[in-house]
Amino acid sequence: MTTAYRTVIGLETHVQLRTRSKMFCGCAADYANARPNTHVCPVCLGMPGVLPVINREAVDHTIRTGLALNCEIPEYAKFDRKNYAYPDLMKWYQISQYDLPLCVNGHFDVEVNGATTRVGITRVHLEEDTARLTHVTAADGAPASLIDVNRSGAPLMEIVSEPDIQTPAEAMAYGEKLRALLRWIGVSTANMEDGALRIDANISVWPEGEPVGDVKVEVKNMNSFRSLGRALAFEIERQTARRERGQPIEQETRGWDESAGVTRSQRTKEYAHDYRYFPEPDLPPLHVTRQRVDALRAALPRLPDQVAADLINQGAPEADVAELVQDRPLTDYTLAVIEAGASAGEAVTWIVHEFRRALNAQTNKSAAIPIPPAEVASLLALRAKGSVSSTMAGEVLDEMFATGKSASTIVEARGPQISGQDELLAIARQVIQENPQAVQDYRDGKGRAIQYLMGQVMRITRGKANPSAVSTLIRTQLDAME
Amino acid sequence: MADELYRLTLHAASQGLRDGSFTSVELTRSLLDRIESVDGRVGAYLTVTADMALEQAADADARRASGRDGPLLGLPIALKDVLSTAGVETTCASRILEGFVPPYDATAVTRLKAAGAVTLGKTNMDEFAMGSSNEHSAYKPVRNPWDLDKVPGGSSGGSAAAVAADECLAALGSDTGGSVRQPAALCGCVGLKPTYGRISRFGLIAFASSLDQIGVLTKDVTDAALLLGALAGHDPRDSTSAEEPIPDYAGELNRDIGGLRIGVAPEYFGKGLDARVGDSVHDAINTLQSVGATQRQISLPHTEYALPTYYVIAPSEASANLARYNGVKYGLSDPQATDVDEMMARIRGRGFGSEVKRRIMIGTFALSSGYYDAYYVRAQKVRTLIKSDFETAFRDVDVIAAPVVPAPAFDLGAKLDDPVAMYQSDIMTLPASLAGLPCLSIPCGFVDGLPVGLQLIAPPFAESRLLQAARAYERTRGPLPSPTKAIDTQ
Ligand SMILES: [Zn+2]
Numbered sequence: 001m002t003t004a005y006r007t008v009i010g011l012e013t014h015v016q017l018r019t020r021s022k023m024f025c026g027c028a029a030d031y032a033n034a035r036p037n038t039h040v041c042p043v044c045l046g047m048p049g050v051l052p053v054i055n056r057e058a059v060d061h062t063i064r065t066g067l068a069l070n071c072e073i074p075e076y077a078k079f080d081r082k083n084y085a086y087p088d089l090m091k092w093y094q095i096s097q098y099d100l101p102l103c104v105n106g107h108f109d110v111e112v113n114g115a116t117t118r119v120g121i122t123r124v125h126l127e128e129d130t131a132r133l134t135h136v137t138a139a140d141g142a143p144a145s146l147i148d149v150n151r152s153g154a155p156l157m158e159i160v161s162e163p164d165i166q167t168p169a170e171a172m173a174y175g176e177k178l179r180a181l182l183r184w185i186g187v188s189t190a191n192m193e194d195g196a197l198r199i200d201a202n203i204s205v206w207p208e209g210e211p212v213g214d215v216k217v218e219v220k221n222m223n224s225f226r227s228l229g230r231a232l233a234f235e236i237e238r239q240t241a242r243r244e245r246g247q248p249i250e251q252e253t254r255g256w257d258e259s260a261g262v263t264r265s266q267r268t269k270e271y272a273h274d275y276r277y278f279p280e281p282d283l284p285p286l287h288v289t290r291q292r293v294d295a296l297r298a299a300l301p302r303l304p305d306q307v308a309a310d311l312i313n314q315g316a317p318e319a320d321v322a323e324l325v326q327d328r329p330l331t332d333y334t335l336a337v338i339e340a341g342a343s344a345g346e347a348v349t350w351i352v353h354e355f356r357r358a359l360n361a362q363t364n365k366s367a368a369i370p371i372p373p374a375e376v377a378s379l380l381a382l383r384a385k386g387s388v389s390s391t392m393a394g395e396v397l398d399e400m401f402a403t404g405k406s407a408s409t410i411v412e413a414r415g416p417q418i419s420g421q422d423e424l425l426a427i428a429r430q431v432i433q434e435n436p437q438a439v440q441d442y443r444d445g446k447g448r449a450i451q452y453l454m455g456q457v458m459r460i461t462r463g464k465a466n467p468s469a470v471s472t473l474i475r476t477q478l479d480a481m482e
Numbered sequence: 483m484a485d486e487l488y489r490l491t492l493h494a495a496s497q498g499l500r501d502g503s504f505t506s507v508e509l510t511r512s513l514l515d516r517i518e519s520v521d522g523r524v525g526a527y528l529t530v531t532a533d534m535a536l537e538q539a540a541d542a543d544a545r546r547a548s549g550r551d552g553p554l555l556g557l558p559i560a561l562k563d564v565l566s567t568a569g570v571e572t573t574c575a576s577r578i579l580e581g582f583v584p585p586y587d588a589t590a591v592t593r594l595k596a597a598g599a600v601t602l603g604k605t606n607m608d609e610f611a612m613g614s615s616n617e618h619s620a621y622k623p624v625r626n627p628w629d630l631d632k633v634p635g636g637s638s639g640g641s642a643a644a645v646a647a648d649e650c651l652a653a654l655g656s657d658t659g660g661s662v663r664q665p666a667a668l669c670g671c672v673g674l675k676p677t678y679g680r681i682s683r684f685g686l687i688a689f690a691s692s693l694d695q696i697g698v699l700t701k702d703v704t705d706a707a708l709l710l711g712a713l714a715g716h717d718p719r720d721s722t723s724a725e726e727p728i729p730d731y732a733g734e735l736n737r738d739i740g741g742l743r744i745g746v747a748p749e750y751f752g753k754g755l756d757a758r759v760g761d762s763v764h765d766a767i768n769t770l771q772s773v774g775a776t777q778r779q780i781s782l783p784h785t786e787y788a789l790p791t792y793y794v795i796a797p798s799e800a801s802a803n804l805a806r807y808n809g810v811k812y813g814l815s816d817p818q819a820t821d822v823d824e825m826m827a828r829i830r831g832r833g834f835g836s837e838v839k840r841r842i843m844i845g846t847f848a849l850s851s852g853y854y855d856a857y858y859v860r861a862q863k864v865r866t867l868i869k870s871d872f873e874t875a876f877r878d879v880d881v882i883a884a885p886v887v888p889a890p891a892f893d894l895g896a897k898l899d900d901p902v903a904m905y906q907s908d909i910m911t912l913p914a915s916l917a918g919l920p921c922l923s924i925p926c927g928f929v930d931g932l933p934v935g936l937q938l939i940a941p942p943f944a945e946s947r948l949l950q951a952a953r954a955y956e957r958t959r960g961p962l963p964s965p966t967k968a969i970d971t972q
Contacts (some may be wrong), residue, residue, distance in 0.1 A: 042584075042585065042586055045811060046806045046811075047584065047586075047811075047812070048566065048572070048574070048579065048582070048584070048687040048688075048806070048807075048812075049565075049566045049584070049588060049683075049684070049685045049686055049687040049688065050586075050684065050685070051683065051684050051719060051720050051721065051722075052721070053718065053719060053721055054721065081802050083801075083802055083805065083849070085805065085808070085826070087808075087810055087822050090806065090811075091802075091805065091806045092802075092805030092806050092808060093802045093805055145822065147810070274850055274851045276801075276802075276846065276849035276850060276851070276854070277849075278798060278799075278802070278849055278854070278858055281690075281691035281692035281722075281799055282688075282691050282721065282722060283721050283722075284721060284722060
C-alpha cells in the first residue's frame with residue numbers, strides 16, 4: 001500500500017534593484033558591462049573607517065514591491081549586521097534586515113491551469129549584494145580565486161514567501177509572475193540569466209495527514225524557471241523515496257546540478273551558520289513615514305492583475321490578455337489603442353498576434369514603438385469596416401513600420417478594396433478555371449478548397465478583395481457549375 | 483621665547499601668528515625639534531610627517547600673507563592613528579594594518595586641514611583603541627611625561643602624552659569608553675568628548691560604532707572650544723552625525739556661570755576611589771561654587787552596571803567591525819598560506835594583539851545564538867536605564883561633576899596581566915559614553931606628583947555649557963601648583 005504525500009514549498013527570491021547608485025555608497029550600480037573592479041570605492045570595498053549611507057531609491061523600490069505584493073509597510077524598519085566570513089564579503093558582515101524588514105504580511109495570487117493559489121508573502125527586505133568570485137587556474141597551475149568587487153554593495157531585495165506552494169508548476173508560475181510584476185513596476189530587470197533574479201527554494205515532503213514539521217531542505221543554484229521546476233521535482237522524488245524507506249528528511253542545503261539533473265548536499269545542519277545578527281550601529285533606524293508610503297502607493301502603476309481583469313471584462317480573450325500583461329510597454333500601448341477607439345477584444349488579440357509579429361521583426365528593438373496608437377486604432381477600424389482585409393491589414397502594418405506613413409495614406413495608395421461584383425466575378429471565374437483540382441476537391445467535400453481558391457483571388461487582387469464577397473461569389477459559382 | 487614656541491597653547495600661538503611674532507614654519511619646526519628631542523623617551527608618535535607638516539605650514543604662512551586668517555590657520559596638531567589620513571600610513575597601532583595607507587581623509591582631518599591646521603603626524607594608541615594604558619600598542623608603549631615609569635592612560639595615550647610633553651599644540655583622539663578623558667586626566671591636559679554624533683565618524687577606524695566619538699586633547703579649555711568649533715557638524719557620509727546647530731563655542735566660552743546647578747552623585751565617590759582624588763574633585767566643585775554655581779546631590783543608580791554593560795556592547799560591535807581585517811585587500815598579507823581559510827587564520831592570528839583577540843572573542847560569544855538575549859539584548863536594556871538615570875538627573879542639574887579616574891597613573895606593567903583591573907580604570911568614564919553625553923576632563927590637582935582630573939558631564943549637545951563651566955573653573959583655579967614633568971628635567 002502506498003502512502004500519499006504532500007509537498008510544502010516556500011521560495012526566497014533575491015532581486016537586484018535597478019537604482020542609480022549602490023546600496024550604501026555612491027558607485028554606479030549599473031556595472032553590467034564594466035571591467036572588473038572599476039565600480040568600487042572605499043565603502044563597497046570595506047576599507048577601515050568608512051560608513052554606509054542608505055540609498056533612498058532602493059528603499060523606495062522595496063516599498064513599491066511590498067505594496068504591489070499587498071504587504072504592510074511598518075513605520076519603523078532597521079538594518080542589521082549578518083556576520084559570516086567569506087572572501088566575497090568585503091566587511092565579513094553583510095548589512096541586511098533581520099527582525100524589522102521594510103515590508104511584511106503580503107500575498108500574491110498565482111494561476112496554474114485556471115486554478116488560483118494565494119501565496120503568502122512573509123516579508124520583503126533590503127540588503128547589499130556580495131562581490132563575485134571566479135575560480136581559475138593560475139599560470140603556475142595552482143588554483144586561484146579572482147574577486148570582482150563591482151557587485152559588492154549593489155542593492156539586493158529579498159522576497160520571502162510563506163510555504164504555501166505545493167507543486168513545481170506553482171513554484172514556476174510564482175517565479176514567472178513575480179518576474180513580470182517586478183519589471184512592470186520598474187524596480188528590476190529581473191533577468192535570471194544576469195543574476196538579477198535568483199530563486200532559492202525550501203522544500204519538504206510529508207505523509208498526508210501528518211502535521212508538517214520544521215525540517216526543510218534548502219535548494220539553491222537554479223538559474224532558470226525550468227531548472228527551478230526540475231530541481232523541485234527531483235527533490236519531491238528524492239524525499240518521497242526516503243519517506244518510503246522510513247528515512248527521515250535531514251535539514252540541509254542542497255545545490256542543483258543542471259547537467260546531472262540532481263541536487264547535491266552542500267551543508268548540513270551541524271554546519272549551519274550562526275549569523276550573529278545585531279542592529280547595524282552605523283545606521284539609525286529607518287522611519288518610514290505614512291506620507292512616503294502614500295506617495296509611493298499613489299505613484300504605483302495599475303498592476304497586471306487589475307489591468308487584465310479590466311480587459312477580460314471588456315471582452316478580450318483570457319489567454320491573449322495573460323500573454324499581453326507579461327509586457328508592460330505593450331500593455332500600455334494596447335490600452336492607448338483602446339483609448340483611441342478600438343475595441344478591447346480586437347485590439348488585444350490583434351496586438352498579441354499580428355502587431356507583436358511585426359514589432360519583433362523590427363531591427364531596433366530597444367526603441368519605443370514608433371507608430372502612434374491612434375494609427376493602429378484607425379487601421380483596426382478600417383479592418384472592422386471591411387475596407388481592409390486581415391491579410392492586407394498585416395501588410396499595411398508592415399508598411400507603417402517601414403515608412404512611418406499613416407494607415408489611411410497607405411490604404412488609399414493601394415487603392416480601395418475591390419468589392420465591385422463584375423470585377424470580382426471575372427477574377428473568380430478565372431481562378432476556378434485555372435484550378436480544376438481544387439474544384440474537384442470541393443465536390444469531394446473538402447472544405448479547404450474554398451480557402452485555397454480564395455487565397456488565389458487574394459493573390460491576384462493583392463489582398464484588396466473583400467473576403468466575404470469573394471467567399472460568397474466562389475460558392476455561388478461552384479454550386480452553379482454542378 | 484622663540485625657542486620654546488612648542489609650549490604655546492593653540493590660542494596663544496594663533497595670536498603670535500596673527501601678530502607676526504613668528505611664522506607657522508617656525509612654530510612647526512619648533513615642534514618637530516621638540517618631537518625629535520623627547521619622543522624617543524615618550525613614544526607618543528607612530529609616524530611623524532615632518533615634510534608634509536612643513537609644507538602645510540608654508541602654505542598657511544602664504545595664506546596669512548595674502549590676508550587670510552582662521553582660528554586654526556598654521557597651528558600644528560597631532561592625530562591619533564585611528565583617524566584615516568590620505569597618503570599617510572594609518573595602523574591603529576596594530577600589526578594587521580601595518581603599511582596600510584588610506585586613499586581618504588577622515589572628515590575630522592578634512593575639516594582640520596580646511597581650517598588651515600598643520601598635521602604633525604600620527605599618535606600612538608592602544609591597538610584599535612582597546613585599552614586604558616597604551617601598553618597594548620603593537621609597536622611600543624607610551625610613557626607618561628610626568629613620570630616615565632607610569633602609563634599615560636589609554637587608548638588615546640599617545641595624543642595625551644604628546645600634548646603633555648609639548649610635542650604638539652593639541653591633538654585629536656577618540657573616546658569609546660573614556661579613551662580621551664582618562665589619558666587627559668592621567669597626563670594633566672584637557673580632554674573633551676563631545677556628544678555622540680557631534681563630530682563625524684567617517685574615516686575614524688571603528689572600534690564600537692555606537693560609542694566611538696572623536697574628541698580633542700588640549701592644553702586648556704579655550705583650545706578645546708576652538709578645536710570643537712572646527713570639527714563639529716553634520717556629515718552626509720556619517721548617518722549617525724547630528725544635524726544640530728553649532729554654537730560659537732569659543733565666543734560663548736567666558737560667559738558667567740552664576741546659577742549653574744552642579745549635580746554630584748555618590749555613586750562616583752564610592753569604593754575604589756582614592757580619597758585624595760575625591761578631595762581634589764570636591765575642591766574643584768567648591769571652586770565653581772565660589773563663582774556662583776550651586777551644588778546638589780543627585781542619584782545615578784545604575785552606574786555600577788556600566789562596566790559589564792560596556793564590556794558586552796563594545797566587544798560585540800568590535801567583533802563585527804574588526805572582521806574585515808582578513809588580509810585579502812590591505813594590511814598584512816601571507817603569501818605562504820596555501821588556501822584562503824589558512825591565509826585568513828594566519829593573518830588574524832599574527833596581526834591582532836592579545837587584548838584585541840580577547841575582545842573579539844567576548845563579542846563573538848555575546849552575539850552567538852543562545853547567548854544573544856542574555857548578553858547583548860540585556861546590555862542594551864541596561865544601557866537604556868543608564869541613559870534614563872542621566873535624563874532624570876538633568877531635570878534638576880545643568881552639569882554633573884565627578885572624578886575621571888579612581889587613582890593617578892599606575893606603573894607600566896602593573897595591570898597588564900589583569901584585564902579586569904585594567905577595565906576598572908574606566909569605571910567613571912563609561913556611563914557618559916553609554917549615554918552618548920558630552921563630557922570633559924580638566925586637571926584639578928596632583929596626587930603623588932601625578933595629575934588627576936575633574937570630569938564634567940552635560941546633557942546632549944550642551945557642549946557650550948560644559949566648556950563654560952570648565953573655563954570658569956580653569957579661570958578661578960588659576961595655574962595649578964605643579965611639580966616638574968619628568969620629561970623636562972633631563
Ligand atoms: Zn562603492
